Structures are given as C-alpha cells and as structure tokens.
Amino acid sequence: MRERIETLWKKDKSPLMIAGPCSAESEEQLRLSTQLLSEIGVKVIRAGIWKPRTRPNTFEGIGSPALQWIKDIKKDFDVQFAIEVATAQHVELALEYGVDVLWIGARTTVNPFTVQEIADSLKGVDIPVLVKNPINPDLALWLGALERLSNAGISKLGAIHRGFSSHRKSKYRNEPLWQIPIELKRLHPDLPLIGDPSHIAGERGLIEAVSQKALDVNYDGLMIEVHPNPDKALSDAKQQITPATLERLLGTLQVRSATSDNALFLSKLEQLRDKIDEVDQELIQVLRNRMDLVDELGVYKKENNVSIFQLNRWKDIMQSRGKWAEDAQLRREFIEDIYKIIHEESIKKQTSISEASTTSK
Numbered sequence: 242m243r244e245r246i247e248t249l250w251k252k253d254k255s256p257l258m259i260a261g262p263c264s265a266e267s268e269e270q271l272r273l274s275t276q277l278l279s280e281i282g283v284k285v286i287r288a289g290i291w292k293p294r295t296r297p298n299t300f301e302g303i304g305s306p307a308l309q310w311i312k313d314i315k316k317d318f319d320v321q322f323a324i325e326v327a328t329a330q331h332v333e334l335a336l337e338y339g340v341d342v343l344w345i346g347a348r349t350t351v352n353p354f355t356v357q358e359i360a361d362s363l364k365g366v367d368i369p370v371l372v373k374n375p376i377n378p379d380l381a382l383w384l385g386a387l388e389r390l391s392n393a394g395i396s397k398l399g400a401i402h403r404g405f406s407s408h409r410k411s412k413y414r415n416e417p418l419w420q421i422p423i424e425l426k427r428l429h430p431d432l433p434l435i436g437d438p439s440h441i442a443g444e445r446g447l448i449e450a451v452s453q454k455a456l457d458v459n460y461d462g463l464m465i466e467v468h469p470n471p472d473k474a475l476s477d478a479k480q481q482i483t484p485a486t487l488e489r490l491l492g493t494l495q496v497r498s499a500t501s502d503n504a505l506f507l508s509k510l511e512q513l514r515d516k517i518d519e520v521d522q523e524l525i526q527v528l529r530n531r532m533d534l535v536d537e538l539g540v541y542k543k544e545n546n547v548s549i550f551q552l553n554r555w556k557d558i559m560q561s562r563g564k565w566a567e568d569a570q571l572r573r574e575f576i577e578d579i580y581k582i583i584h585e586e587s588i589k590k591q592t593s594i595s596e597a598s599t600t601s602k
C-alpha cells in the first residue's frame with residue numbers, strides 16, 4: 242500500500258487544517274462558515290451532507306441539495322470541500338458536484354462490504370480519500386478499508402483518528418486509545434494521519450488538549466467541527482466551536498517537529514536513548530527471572546495437583562504492586578495494566594507446563 246500513498250499536502254510541512262460544520266444546515270450557514278474559516282486561513286472545509294445518526298427522528302442531513310450549495314460557494318472562495326460518503330450513490334453524487342475530498346465514516350469502516358462498494362465506485366477516479374477509524378478498536382478493520390481503497394487505485398489516502406466507542410465511563414465521547422493510530426503510523430509511516438479532536442472530545446472544553454496531544458505525536462493534520470453558532474447546531478452542538486475559538490486555538494497549539502538538527506539536542510537524545518536501552522535490557526532480564534520462578538512453581542503445582550490460577554494471590558499482587566507503584570510515584574493503573582499482561586503470560590506458561598507433563602505420561 243505504501244508505494245501508492247502520496248501526501249495530500251505536498252507544499253509545506255505545516256499540519257493540514259480541515260474545519261467546518263458537523264452538518265451543512267442551510268446555504269447561509271455553510272457560506273458564512275466558509276467565509277469565516279477562509280478568513281483565518283483554513284483551506285479545506287468539512288461539511289456533513291448525509292448524517293449517520295444513532296437514533297432515528299434526529300436531523301439526518303440535508304442530502305444532495307447541499308451539494309449544490311457547495312458547488313456555488315466554491316465559486317466565491319479559494320477552498321476545497323471534504324464530505325463523508327457512506328454509499329456508492331453518495332460517491333457518485335459527490336463526484337458529480339465536484340467535491341474535492343471524501344471521507345469514510347467510522348460506522349462505514351466497520352463494514353467491509355460497504356467499503357468495497359465505495360472502493361469499486363471510485364475506480365478510475367483519483368480523489369483524496371480519508372478513512373476514519375472503525376468505531377471499535379480494531380486496527381485490522383481500519384487497515385482493511387485503506388487497503389480496499391488502495392487496491393481500487395486511490396493514491397491520495399489518509400487516515401482520520403476519531404476515537405473508539407467504549408462501554409467504560411470516560412471523560413471522552415470516544416476514547417482516543419492513542420496506541421492504535423500510533424501503530425498504524427508505525428506500519429505506514431507515509432500515510433497522512435489526521436486527528437479529529439471534536440469526536441474524541443465530544444465537548445468543547447477538551448478540544449484543545451486533544452488537538453495538542455495529536456500534534457505532540459506528530460499527526461499530519463486536524464479536522465475540527467466549527468459552526469458560526471454552535472449552540473444552535475442541528476447536530477453535535479456540544480462539540481462544535483466558533484471560528485473565533487478556532488482562530489484562538491490555532492494561535493495556542495504548538496506544532497512539534499519530528500526531529501531537530503541541533504547537534505546538542507541530537508547528542509543528548511542519543512545519550513538518553515543509550516541509557517533507555519540499558520534499562521530495557523535489565524527489565525527484560527528481570528522478567529526472564531520472574532518467568533523462571535513462575536515455571537518452577539508451575540511444575541510444583543502440577544506435581545501436587547494444585548490449580549494454576551490462584552485468585553487470592555492474584556488479588557494480593559494487584560493490591561501490593563498498585564501500592565508499590567504509588568510509592569514509586571508511578572500511576573497505579575499503569576502498573577496494574579502491566580501486571581495483567583504478566584499474569585496472563587504466567588497462566589499461559591503454567592498451562593503449557595501442565596499440558597506437556599500430562600501428555601508425556
């Protein structure tokens with residue numbers, strides 16, 4: 242896939258800003274949004290035309306009449322328009338009205354049949370397509386959608402990180418789970434990755450922090466929902482901001498460079514990384530030692546016909562290690578998560594010891 246991917250924004254290295262209303266609601270609202278955003282330098286305007294809503298009887302978008310507004314507004318402003326497409330018919334209409342960038346929404350990315358239909362409808366047209374992460378935290382589905390589009394000949398591909406649905410109570414509307422987009426970036430370093438702080442945050446107050454975090458991990462751009470009068474918005478009112486707020490935000494966000502050519506910085510970086518390498522080798526040796534003890538205990542349990550999983554010991558471990566973590570000024574949840582992985586591995590090791598000795602009898 243990598244060979245096919247060209248960046249969408251070749252000219253300069255500054256992050257791409259896509260902004261605009263959650264939904265196109267009227268020609269006036271879309272025109273005013275475009276005007277105010279282009280005044281602050283935004284070059285790509287987003288607008289929802291067909292809105293996938295969780296519940297029926299809510300505003301489901303204007304549909305194709307809004308495409309005519311886009312066509313008309315584009316005559317007056319030097320901007321591109323990006324819209325979501327969820328069916329082959331949406332693609333056909335978007336192309337007919339000269340939409341510049343398409344994106345595939347999170348609810349579509351989960352469905353390989355629909356993604357394939359969209360990919361087929363794009364054969365022979367090389368328009369930029371951005372793929373939002375699927376609503377569930379499944380990197381393979383995200384990659385699969387990107388591959389289907391790449392196979393259809395789309396070379397200007399990008400990914401949008403909009404966060405993941407979760408049953409857990411969280412301050413976010415959609416949990417960011419940063420490790421998933423970071424893994425996507427590791428696998429496809431040239432694939433532009435855009436953050437969607439509006440959908441991760443779900444409310445205005447968190448947008449700045451999420452945007453900064455995205456830039457801190459070197460995202461290539463941001464897509465932010467902006468409405469001239471957010472409180473009156475017909476969809477996602479709580480998470481939309483005004484163009485003036487976006488302007489302020491753009492003034493405060495810090496864009497970090499991926500690296501620096503400052504010699505002092507580079508030598509310090511190398512020194513610290515050497516130390517981290519050493520500590521990691523020690524860490525792995527310590528884990529090796531722990532696993533040897535787990536193995537020994539596994540053999541002993543087998544000989545004495547004692548069960549592998551020991552609830553009380555496990556509870557004690559979570560309790561004591563959590564406390565030790567806090568004493569060492571580490572987050573309890575961080576250490577608990579590590580111990581969950583270690584414990585899972587212990588159980589696997591002792592299970593294979595138990596099975597091996599059973600079959601050898």
Ligand SMILES: C=C(O[C@@H]1C=C(C(=O)O)C=C[C@H]1O)C(=O)O
Nearest residue numbers: 535538549550551554555584587
């Ligand atoms: C090692 C043991 O077996 C299992 C693994 C544990 C661990 O990795 O610390 C703890 C409890 C058991 O569920 C044990 O019983 O102590």
